[in-house]
Amino acid sequence: MSKTYILIPGRTSQQGVGINEGKFEATYQSEISVLQVALDDMEDLGLEADDFVRVTSEHGEIEIKVKSAKKGELPAGLLFIAYGDYSSRLMGADTHGSGMPTSKGIDVTMEKIAALSE
Amino acid sequence: MATVTTDASQQEPELKIVEDATCTFCGCVCDDIELTVKGHEITQAKRACVLGKAWFLNHSVDDRPSCLIKGQPASVEEGIERAAQILTQSRYPLMYGLSDTTTESQRVAVSIADWVGANVDTTTSVCHGPSGMAFQGVGEVTCSLGEVRNRGDLIIFWGANPAESHPRHFTRYSLMPKGMFVPNGRKDRTCVVIDVRKTKSANTADIFIQLKPRSDFEALWTLRALCAGVELEAEQVLADTGVELAVWQDLMDRMKGSRFGVFFFGMGLTMTRGKHTNTEALLALTRDMNQHTRFVCKPNRGHGNVTGADNVVAWRTGYPFGVNLTRGYPRFNPGEYTASDVLARGEADAAIIIASDPMANFSERAREHLKSIPYIAFDPKETPTTRNAEVAFTVATYGINVPGTVYRMDDIPIPLRPAFDCHHPSDLEILQAIEARVQEIRVQGFQSTEENTSLRPARELPDGSIAE
Numbered sequence: 001m002s003k004t005y006i007l008i009p010g011r012t013s014q015q016g017v018g019i020n021e022g023k024f025e026a027t028y029q030s031e032i033s034v035l036q037v038a039l040d041d042m043e044d045l046g047l048e049a050d051d052f053v054r055v056t057s058e059h060g061e062i063e064i065k066v067k068s069a070k071k072g073e074l075p076a077g078l079l080f081i082a083y084g085d086y087s088s089r090l091m092g093a094d095t096h097g098s099g100m101p102t103s104k105g106i107d108v109t110m111e112k113i114a115a116l117s118e
Numbered sequence: 119m120a121t122v123t124t125d126a127s128q129q130e131p132e133l134k135i136v137e138d139a140t141c142t143f144c145g146c147v148c149d150d151i152e153l154t155v156k157g158h159e160i161t162q163a164k165r166a167c168v169l170g171k172a173w174f175l176n177h178s179v180d181d182r183p184s185c186l187i188k189g190q191p192a193s194v195e196e197g198i199e200r201a202a203q204i205l206t207q208s209r210y211p212l213m214y215g216l217s218d219t220t221t222e223s224q225r226v227a228v229s230i231a232d233w234v235g236a237n238v239d240t241t242t243s244v245c246h247g248p249s250g251m252a253f254q255g256v257g258e259v260t261c262s263l264g265e266v267r268n269r270g271d272l273i274i275f276w277g278a279n280p281a282e283s284h285p286r287h288f289t290r291y292s293l294m295p296k297g298m299f300v301p302n303g304r305k306d307r308t309c310v311v312i313d314v315r316k317t318k319s320a321n322t323a324d325i326f327i328q329l330k331p332r333s334d335f336e337a338l339w340t341l342r343a344l345c346a347g348v349e350l351e352a353e354q355v356l357a358d359t360g361v362e363l364a365v366w367q368d369l370m371d372r373m374k375g376s377r378f379g380v381f382f383f384g385m386g387l388t389m390t391r392g393k394h395t396n397t398e399a400l401l402a403l404t405r406d407m408n409q410h411t412r413f414v415c416k417p418n419r420g421h422g423n424v425t426g427a428d429n430v431v432a433w434r435t436g437y438p439f440g441v442n443l444t445r446g447y448p449r450f451n452p453g454e455y456t457a458s459d460v461l462a463r464g465e466a467d468a469a470i471i472i473a474s475d476p477m478a479n480f481s482e483r484a485r486e487h488l489k490s491i492p493y494i495a496f497d498p499k500e501t502p503t504t505r506n507a508e509v510a511f512t513v514a515t516y517g518i519n520v521p522g523t524v525y526r527m528d529d530i531p532i533p534l535r536p537a538f539d540c541h542h543p544s545d546l547e548i549l550q551a552i553e554a555r556v557q558e559i560r561v562q563g564f565q566s567t568e569e570n571t572s573l574r575p576a577r578e579l580p581d582g583s584i585a586e
Contacts, residue, residue: 006331008315011283013168020172023478023501060482073316078331080315085478093481098251099243099440099456101481103389105332
């Protein structure tokens with residue numbers, strides 16, 4: 001059974017720079033297309049930078065490249081991704097009467113995959 | 119409008135300096151930027167942060183057509199006509215976005231929504247919408263950023279990461295400035311960052327408190343209890359928040375000992391489970407603290423004029439976001455009339471998206487529905503939203519090509535000083551034309567209907583007559 005993690009999508013300055021350059025340009029696309037994983041979790045899953053993982057939430061599934069978070073930035077069990085198409089695909093539509101989908105603190109599972117699906 | 123600096127004579131484009139230009143990328147709305155402008159390009163943006171530089175240096179004139187209909191180039195007039203037809207033929211149009219344009223455009227947009235009986239929502243609903251609900255429920259002890267700059271001696275960031283989202287927040291408003299009552303600037307201030315992640319902002323803090331994920335509400339109520347002098351069980355507090363009771367007690371002692379404490383909070387509170395109840399807890403704590411010292415609470419607003427969107431929609435309809443005008447009068451209900459919900463439930467049958475990108479940021483269900491209905495999009499740049507629009511307008515950029523007013527995150531209106539002209543129309547010009555055309559179509563509709571059975575109230579028409 002896959003281990004459960006908590007995903008925190010958020011802002012990064014590179015993502016902000018990328019928005020200005022254009023959402024179809026390299027800066028934005030590369031910033032939103034990588035998942036940051038805590039060092040302990042990288043070791044636990046035998047992951048190295050640029051490996052691929054499948055991340056699954058109750059609402060969707062993505063395949064994405066990983067990189068190690070800076071030391072101390074993420075505790076084990078917490079994942080980070082810059083806001084964008086990938087994070088939105090894992091987010092549910094229910095806003096619980098608030099207008100705001102639960103966009104941070106999403107329960108996900110993560111498994112290593114050899115390559116992206118066709 | 120700023121002076122046009124063309125090089126029609128093949129000469130070098132004119133070089134000019136724009137002083138005190140206003141950056142509209144984030145809610146800090148820094149209005150002290152010095153721009154060097156060469157023709158239709160900004161070559162330097164002095165004093166701008168990394169985001170501000172990217173904003174100014176990457177908004178030269180886009181060479182896409184000013185209007186696309188179903189992906190094909192069209193005249194702006196054709197786009198206006200198609201947009202008016204889509205909106206007037208719709209039974210439940212959605213208007214969404216509005217936070218990256220001027221208050222002048224926002225005002226006209228809400229008029230259009232009123233004419234067509236639309237559901238109006240802004241990006242606030244997926245940003246600080248829950249904070250808006252909390253303000254209504256608890257109230258807001260607030261101040262301007264100028265007061266923070268001159269008085270704040272304990273600055274607490276909760277679920278916010280201004281080092282990446284508002285890079286000049288520290289230097290311009292909250293930490294570094296030497297103020298009237300904090301003459302030594304940073305030395306006179308204590309900075310606390312509370313977050314689940316050790317962000318770049320945490321590196322700036324004197325104290326960093328790393329919360330257990332999704333325990334903001336419990337942590338805030340722990341502080342409320344300590345503020346009221348309630349004794350708590352240390353083990354329970356640690357289990358609930360992931361932080362020792364002694365750490366919270368130390369923080370409360372510092373809060374009570376401060377002369378002017380400030381909470382800045384971000385989407386770590388509003389986007390996490392609990393949402394508006396998290397923010398309500400923070401606002402209530404701020405209120406409690408005023409029994410001991412002066413304390414205020416401010417949301418760190420994201421988009422350049424999202425605060426203006428709240429203000430304009432509130433003065434036009436009485437409510438700040440998530441407003442339904444289909445019955446001819448405004449109704450407010452987050453969760454029902456907010457854009458993400460309206461789309462995810464498949465309700466809207468047409469939409470007008472102004473200066474935002476829901477096709478990148480909304481849930482899959484909401485995006486799928488938006489893709490299935492005709493909609494109009496406005497943006498200076500190509501985005502996933504403009505790519506799927508039935509009518510896509512490429513518009514001049516506010517603050518760079520277009521003058522007007524924006525509201526800083528503390529509700530202070532700031533004028534824009536554009537740098538150069540652009541051949542694309544402003545969204546204001548297009549919205550005004552759509553409003554005029556929508557009015558014409560509505561008037562024709564009223565005149566051709568012998569018996570108007572609409573529930574909408576009678577309206578005064580532009581010629582002074584009453585439509586019944």
